[in-house]
Amino acid sequence: MAVSIRTAVAGLCAGLVTALLTGGPVRAEQHEQTWDLSTGAHAPRARVALDDTTGTLSFAVSRDGRTVIEPSPVGIVTQQADLSKDLRFLHSKDRMVDERYRTRSGKRLDRRVRMKETRLSFATATGARLDLVVRASADGVAYRYALPGASGDVLRETSAFNLPADAPAWLGTYRVDNEGQFVRHTAATAPTGEYSDQALFETDGGYTLLAESDLTGAYSGARLAHDQGTGTYRIKLADDRISTDGPLVTPWRAMITGDLATVTRSTFTDDLAPASRIRDASWIEPGTVLWTWLAGGKEAGQSLAAQKAYVDYAAERNWPYEAVDAGWYYKPGEWETVDPDWQTDSWMPELVRYARAKGVGIVVWIHQRELDTPEERDRWLPTLERWGVRGVKIDFMNSEAQPMLRWYDTVLAETAAHHLMVDFHGSTIPKGIQRTWPHVMTLEGVAGEEKRTNTAAHLTTLPFTRNVIGSMDFTPGAFHRVGLRPNSDAAEVGLAVAYESGLQMFAGTPESYDQRPLARAYFDQVPAAWDDTRLLAGRPGEEAVLARRGGDRWFIGGVYAGAARTAEVPLSIGAGRWLVETIEDGPDGLVLRRQVLSGGDRLAVDVVAGGGFASIACRWRPGITTCHR
Template identity: 25%
Template sequence: MRKLLISLFFVSLTNSLQAQSVSVFSPDKNIKLEVSVTDGNVYYSLFYQKDLFLQQSPLGLLSSAGDFSKELKLVNHTSAKIQESYQLNRSKVSQVNYKANELKCLFTNASNDTIHIIFRVTNTDVAFSYLIPKSKKNTANCTVEKETTGFKLPIGTTTFITPQAPPSSGWQKTKPSYEEEYTREEPVGTKSQYGLGYTFPALFHLGDKGWLLISETGVSDTYVGTRLSDASSDGIYTVTFPQDGENNNQGPVTATATLPMQTSWKTITLGRTLKPIVESTASTDVVKPLVKTSKIFDAGRASWSWIVWQDESCNYNDQKTFIDLAADMKCEFILIDALWDTTIGKEKMTELVNYAKSKNVGVLLWYNSNGNWNTAPQTPKDRMNTAEARREEMQWLQQIGVKGLKIDFFGGDKQATMKLYHDILTDAAEFGLNINFHGTTLPRGWERMYPNFMTSEAVLASENLVFQQAFSDRYPSTATIYPFTRNAVSSMDFGPVFLNKRLNRNPDKGTIRKTTDAFEMATAVVFFSAVQHWGLTPENLKEKPTYLFDYLKNVPIVWDETRFIDGYPGKYCVIARRKNTKWYIAAINGENSTKKITVDLWMLKGKNVSIISDGDGQESKFSTQKFGNETKFNLELSANGGTVLFIP
């Protein structure tokens, strides 16, 4: 009998080691995260109101401090309530009250090495990160070789995600530049365009259950930027590290940092509707400011000759014209794009900066990022890729009064590239320069981490309206995807608001714009960027009604509050944003047919409201309305049209 009891005891003990689980709920109890260990493998599952949103998905990583991808045992776990209030001054919201329930799990592997996995669960988001502590065996640096983190979506899920491009491909070997087309409700498991997986953020539609957005945040110089693999045969997307060929084969694809070493945070935003995705602050909730400075970096609007007038406009006289346009439009900035160093020169640039100062306009200058990781010929180049050259250049820029930089052509997510981003931002903060990255990866929490980070492209942006008629034709639909994907997680420099019928300096040439004027006005609100580069040209002010420009002179760039009103990716989008006490509600129609939508604009109750809506053809019309207690409003959008309602 004693032998039988001993045998039963060991069976029970073994089973407890083979299958361990622990759970954490969101503060409102709607989200449940369950962590389990089965046969030494760690998994997590995610539920929303008892519906399964993520099936059992793997966790773990392989590192020089130990193999944490298998033979793991849950040794301990602790829980805590996290509550923090913080402010943002260059974002879609200004005040965040962050409340989360934290679960910290301690695991050991077969060699008794230790890793922590930290989970944070709010009412709308789940975030998790790995922490490798110091130990007697490991006291110095640690290299993470790969993650086994995965995401298993339910059968029937469809996707809105962009494929990863091959390294050193595309124009002048500048890819990956994170400027690919979004899928449009492709079934989960569909092979990506290049067979290299997908970039963050990734939006998934779980049918009647709801929506889920996966992204990454908290990457500076101590980790790589990751992406998603193609889905496995059982439907699991796995976190993947950079490719060897990125950064022209320079630098490892692994991540190395001093112990204790914490990885990036993977974030998951979920709900029945797209509301939590549009309104989420997950990308800034789990990061901290990295750079302290007393300098103030202002957001603002910018005139920009290159987008329509192209390279030929980068000359002294045309830039004076666009400085005047910026002054007329009350823009804070002018962006002077590539080739200025040869077509204008440093001496004449000093004159232009002084002329802009006399008009109360700040100058932003374009730079090529590269050393030799692409063959893009645009100059100035070789000024941002090394500390010595960069700091010398930034000192000159500070001396003549330049306000900020647009830096282009990065092409990769290796730690070496992420360190370059970090070093540029850190040095630029010292010299009082704001930063905009192009040809670039997704910014990962940088709005809070760096005081001078303004915006990044990391999307197929407005230059493609000029380059490709096919993109211009698709643009209305594409524009309704961005607010729920790329722009949901960070400032996005798309470069909106065009009023030229053809996107060329010659009105008889160039691609044909397919959107209405009201659609273009709406993108000033629908698209959020801390520096917003308008696609306006001087002739627009003579050709179009003054009410359009009165609106653009006053529309805010950064916001105190953002609210989802209605929408569906690829079809339409209605978003409300508030600055101080004034609300702006913008709607765009992504389809080539008229659309009628009834929305509840509760924030306009009792207010006098100005409305820019579709008129005849591409033209707009202006009206005013007094909202009473009834706040239901019937939006009537033309094909590829839009509407803006705002409190003047």
């Protein structure tokens, strides 16, 4: 009899474990059904619960038995149905997502995707259907809504994230250009308002970065609405009403979670996104760029002679691109007035030919309003391709509403068709766009180098927030803006590695680089696409030290907020002996220090207030005296 009881109990426990791992339903309490999804013992675990009394759904996340996201409401309301309550469970379907893909830029070029997916189907008493699709991987969990039948326009989501009230939070106030600074609060004490959906929280289950993926013109961009005194952050959509026609699949509500190193290295939002829509991507080439806006302003944008001089400098340094910003197609001496004869009178074709002969590609700025209609795009894009322009920097979208997202869908396809790489400014943030459209090399969506009010704390938060989800056009290297930036020269060099961007636009003047030959030589070496990325040390708002591998060399960038100190950074880049060349701030300018260290040793760096450093590490053997090539 005792053996039978033990056998029955063992069988019950085995069934429970199987249900937990496969996403099957579990009767947790008398009044609810639950479904758990996870890829392993130490991976984040998503739990969906259906309250049998109210028919409402909730979504919670834990890691190693500790809270990441507390049970949070899930649901969507359409013109024809309220799919946030009175739901009953129909059935579920499980599958594995196992993919490999390669990107043209980013923190890691070769990607492996392994996720478990559960599709939970529900219905209301009137027969309205809601499918909740949940995915879990080693570095995140996500869900999205699928409405199998026509349900009318979407009116709102009831989706929200409930965080422990005392959870440290790094939040950027929402702006249409996504250029809010990140400031530390706690989940409950953050002021009432709207915040960017790229919000970072720390709980006893680790760090969690909220994000979005696979956002298209079929839907609307999300932001977080918060009332002070609670740990709840509600999804608020950019549109009061989202136009739909037939079945609908919403973007992913993503939670990148783990320790800080896992979050920083994650490619989860790209992994969730659809595969590349560009069959032949060989023309897409990341690289460093001499950007002339902060270097020369409006006058440089209207001067062929000035642009040729910048091309000469880029060629001398072997920088692959030069970017011509606003002014080049405006009437001479005027601003905001397009020259009606720009296609025939422009000096741009001459500049492109001049640059091509020197091995330099040209990227041009263009206002979104010049690409707003099919007729305008038919004038501009084929002409730029015919001239040989390599990329376009499109500016001032300043919206994540459905009409603008539909414009993105169109312009992405058309720029790809004309072999034009893209840098979006005044824009949305990546949200998986770079996997689906790999010719998107970078996006602004950040309070970058142009801003005059940035803080060192903001600079040290970006690697853990905005830059986690995709390339970020911060435009480092503006050494000449002394007093307008909060960091030291060595920290400015370090930003070229701490911040990832497929087109890494250097914002300084040639004179400022020549006055800092160590920085100039470092920029000559630094890649714009990476084979691997690792966080060596960091704490949002305090310090960020990232190592990125290009071939057989590691480039290390460190930025710090606060007082001067001696920083000790674990050299976690592999076993063996390494020659490490480090650029630091010295009493009279930048200095270079060389040393041989073993993998796992600590790299000690004297950091000034608001300072940082930049290093190159290469394998050492007798006779190796420098990592520069």
